[in-house]
Amino acid sequence: MKLSRAFAAAMLAIGIFSWVCSADEGKEARTLVEAAVKYYRGDASVSRVRMTIHRPDWEREMTIKAWTLGKKYSLFYITDPPKDEGNGTLKRGTDMWTYNPKVNRVIKLPPSMMSQAWMGSDFSNNDLAKSDSIIDDYDHRMVAEKSVDGKKVYVVESMPKPMAPVIWGMQKLHIREDHIMLRQEFYDEEMELVKAMTGEQIEMLGGKKFPRIWRMQKADVEGEYTQLEYLELEFKESLPQSLFTVSSLRNPGRM
Numbered sequence: 001m002k003l004s005r006a007f008a009a010a011m012l013a014i015g016i017f018s019w020v021c022s023a024d025e026g027k028e029a030r031t032l033v034e035a036a037v038k039y040y041r042g043d044a045s046v047s048r049v050r051m052t053i054h055r056p057d058w059e060r061e062m063t064i065k066a067w068t069l070g071k072k073y074s075l076f077y078i079t080d081p082p083k084d085e086g087n088g089t090l091k092r093g094t095d096m097w098t099y100n101p102k103v104n105r106v107i108k109l110p111p112s113m114m115s116q117a118w119m120g121s122d123f124s125n126n127d128l129a130k131s132d133s134i135i136d137d138y139d140h141r142m143v144a145e146k147s148v149d150g151k152k153v154y155v156v157e158s159m160p161k162p163m164a165p166v167i168w169g170m171q172k173l174h175i176r177e178d179h180i181m182l183r184q185e186f187y188d189e190e191m192e193l194v195k196a197m198t199g200e201q202i203e204m205l206g207g208k209k210f211p212r213i214w215r216m217q218k219a220d221v222e223g224e225y226t227q228l229e230y231l232e233l234e235f236k237e238s239l240p241q242s243l244f245t246v247s248s249l250r251n252p253g254r255m
Contacts, residue, residue: 029140029156032175037135039179042235044069049228053121056223071132073244090249099249106246122216122226137164152177193219206233
């Protein structure tokens with residue numbers, strides 16, 4: 001009897017220890033993910049980006065001017081080519097609006113349209129609207145550690161929380177020790193890789209090391225990807241919150 005009680009007590013202690021370790025690891029992984037998102041977005045930023053949508057038989061380029069504030073607010077406009085100039089998108093939290101200057105109309109995107117491609121690219125409206133969702137809508141744990149170019153890279157597995165409003169069955173993040181995101185993988189509910197975004201050509205941009213190029217590529221289709229190349233990037237301490245309004249979306253010339 002005494003042996004059985006001792007064994008049970010030992011098993012309970014092991015269970016508690018394992019739970020505490022697991023909770024600590026999850027907290028550490030979440031902290032790393034949060035730091036990577038903050039590093040990527042900064043407190044506020046202004047940038048000019050060239051988007052290239054590449055397909056095996058054609059290629060299309062657009063130039064985009066973008067403003068961000070914290071994790072919740074984004075505003076971006078197409079400045080080139082002329083036929084798309086003025087098309088804009090506003091993100092406030094998980095809400096998103098688009099503006100088409102040709103018909104002078106603002107549309108708030110319903111949930112049914114969030115999975116659609118943004119301007120025909122490999123980025124969905126959902127990708128743009130939920131850039132900070134990875135922090136709060138998923139549980140995180142570190143599953144691997146490796147070395148890339150002499151720096152530690154942590155692989156974090158992110159599983160959606162029950163009832164979280166997300167479309168991915170899992171995400172995997174490859175985060176360098178200095179908080180630079182190198183790769184973000186998106187998996188469906190069957191845990192099959194759907195697409196992945198990679199950061200390339202890390203150099204000094206906006207006063208800190210940052211990937212100049214981001215590429216989103218589908219897993220099951222060769223020769224199809226969307227590439228974002230930063231032409232200009234400036235990180236700021238803040239931007240006026242009044243910039244991120246439907247009124248601003250209608251009037252890009254004011255900025």
